[in-house]
Amino acid sequence: MPLALLALAVGAFGIGTTEFVMMGLLPDIADDLHISIPAAGHLVSAYALGVVIGAPLLAAATARMPRRTVLIALMALFVVGNALSALAPGDGSLLAARFLSGLPHGAFFGVGAVVATTTVPPERKARSVSLMFLGLTVANIAGVPAATLMGQHFGWRATFLGVSAIGLAAMASLALLVPHDRAHARSGGLRGELAALKSLPVWLALGTTVAGFGALFAAYSYVTPMLTDSAGFAGADVTLLLALFGVGATVGNLLGGRLADHSLRGTLFGGLTSLAAVLVLFPVLMRAGWSAALAVTLLGMAAFVAGSPLQLMVMEKASAAPSLASSANQAAFNLANAGGAWIGGLALAAGFGVTSPALAGAALAVLGVGVASVAYAVDRRRQAPSTGRGARLVASRKPERSSALHHDASGGVGSAGPHAPAR
Secondary structure: OOHHHHHHHHHHHHHHHHHHHHHHHHHHHHHHHOOOHHHHHHHHHHHHHHHHHHHHHHHHHOOOOOHHHHHHHHHHHHHHHHHHHHHOOOHHHHHHHHHHHHHHHHHHHHHHHHHHHHOOOHHHHHHHHHHHHHHHHHHHHHHHHHHHHHHHHHOHHHHHHHHHHHHHHHHHHHHHHOOOOHHHHHOOHHHHHHHHOOOHHHHHHHHHHHHHHHHHHHHHOOHHHHHHHHOOOOHHHHHHHHHHHHHHHHHHHHHHHHHHOOOHHHHHHHHHHHHHHHHHHHHHHOOOHHHHHHHHHHHHHHHHHOHHHHHHHHHHHOOOOHHHHHHHHHHHHHHHHHHHHHHHHHHHHOOOOOOHHHHHHHHHHHHHHHHHHHHHHHHHHHHHHHHHHHHHHHHHHHHHHHHHHHHHHOOOOHHHHHHOOOO
């Protein structure tokens, strides 16, 4: 594994920890700042809003900068945001600090994915992206539980100071391990990056991300009441079960990266179809403890099998200027988070049962397969005319080239004859 991927994974670990630890710290923050838990929940939304806004804007604003410099600067902003969160005197300032912390999230993963693919041979691109995202999935297994435990014993402010320290370690790793990339400074810049967003295949890939990961969050946002009310687990057991989700996500991420290097689109379709199947089975699997634990693990695995293929597909569709499109995919991921949770909540509020958000998620996964199918059809249609023109051009050249070679053999044209058709 190139050491640059290790540096990217360290940054991803810090970002994943600060994104998801807030859920476990909400009661402590609400109690300390004397606000309600729903009001504290706005801190989660503020971070997500920062991701959605910051991903395209920061990627576009740094389009002419070397990517190594961009990654270090984004991680510096991440450190500042988390340090300000630790020092925030009230809920308003903490809200602003969480928004600031979210700004570099999408751009870091977007630019980082581009850097990751440049450190490996073409046949290992998807695997390189999955290794960077490994930091994000491992954060759910180790980072979030450890940070939550730290917050419960030393106060929630200590958690954000700890995350800032991870960010400093990531900055040092990026500076030492990521190679310089002067060629990027001569890229098409902001205009070239924005031009990538005019592509229909790019938007279809982004739409697949919103629908596919919306399916995940429709169910995952309400997995705690499913585990307690349907499967019969105690509330204290939920943390361990959520760690199983992280294990499944890690396995799925690594598996998806390996499979996508052999068949990008096949892995994407397989992941989304598997996700739909797992979600359809959720109401049945949630009837017993062992099967509920299996369901949570399979949910993480199926969803993250599709993660690396989606990221790589967006980058390939915007191959001339991939940074902005890759970052926009992270914004799409967070839109999926908010939209999926909202749709799952609608099913729950309608009285369809505690496991109904999973069925709503299954419908979104099917929609994701549909959008991916449209994208495939568009690609086939765009390739067909060019293939046809290429075939006709080759066919039209063959007689001319043959004639020229024949003329040369008779002594009339000489060596220039065979090259005439190429001109």
